[in-house]
Every structure is written in structure tokens, then in C-alpha cells.
Amino acid sequence: MHNRYAPNEAQCPVALELLALLLRSNADRIQEVVVQLPPLQRASLAAFCYGRSHMRALGLVVASHCDERSLATVAGAVGEVLFDQSRNGSAVEIELNPQRRKRISLSRVAA
Template sequence: MPAPQARLPFSDDCPVSLDVLGTLYRGDTEAVETVLADIPSATRARLAAYLYGKSHLHALGLRVASACTETDLVRVAGHAGAVLFAQSRTAPPASETRPTGQRRISLAGSRTVA
């Protein structure tokens, strides 16, 4: 029998409303900081763990985790919370996470068959 895989808690339920999540996703730095300041610390830590567990929201999870204390993240996610805390303090800024000059991949019509 395979070993159970470690999962971050709250992987199925977002701890904030979709409106708040949308504001965080689309907001600039100032808007995100304002919204995060209004979220209670325990909820903020749960949100960081939730977002980090979603591959398409990984960077946002790190951004939210950078506004959390290590104690809150560990309380919410155990050892994964400690790792999340460390990564949020060492992650490059969002502008450096996207590779530049990388070719786009097109699946349709990208090759001509001879």
C-alpha cells in the first residue's frame, strides 16, 4: 500500500470569500496589503496554505504567507507551514519569477507535415 501523501490543510475550501480572493488575485501591491491587513492572522495563514497548495495560485500563496507569522503558519499547516514561511521570505519578487524571452508554445498548426 502506498504511503499517504502529505497535504496542506484546507485544500478544498477557500477560507475567504471569492470577492476577497479576486481582489487579492487582481490587486496591485497596495490593494493586496490593505486586504491582507483586514484579514485575521489565523485566517490569513489558512489562506496562504490554501493558495500555496494550488499550482496556479502558488505565487499568491507565497505573497500571503509573507504577511503571516511563522507561528500562525505552523499552527495551520505544521511542518509545511514552516517551509511556507521560509520560502515566503526567500522567494524572488513576482517580476523575477516569470522567465523572459521564453517562446510561447502553440499546439495547433505549429508544424507542417511534409
């Protein structure tokens, strides 16, 4: 029987505590943790993160430690694109730099 109230969201391929650690970590720490995961789990994590705009940079960093075959197996054509984008170092560096983010202000709205 199908549960119609089940969320229509993909399951995170790692424990949420590990995902939280990765989100707070720099690229070197992410590499230390991610290389210990099995290749298909690593590729699943990369695809999972990349599919969410607020975790896209993490997805690119994780994908940079994946092989093309694993990414293609897990995510198909999207995995191949993710592999190519993760190898473009400038895309990862720009997205991981929090100082380049545009600050949000509500000062113009509140009048």
C-alpha cells in the same frame, strides 16, 4: 452520513469575491487587504493558495504577511517551509512578474 459526492477539495478560507480581487491585484493592494484579516485566516489563505499551482505566487505574498507560528498552526511543517520561502524576496518577485511566463502556442501541433 457522509456524502460521497461532496468534492474532495479544501474550502477557501475567504469569500470567493475577495479571492478574485486578490488574484487581480498587485503586491501593494494584496498587502492592504490581507493585513486586515485575522492571523489564522491569513495563514489559511496563504496555505490554500500555495497549494494550487496557479495561485502559488499569491500564496507566497500572503505568507509574507504571516507570522511563523500562525503558518505552522494552520499547515504544520508545510507552513514552516512556506514561511521560509515567503521571506526569500526573489522567489516572490519572479513569480509575480507575468512577463517571465512562457507563452503557450499550439501552432506546432496544428498541422
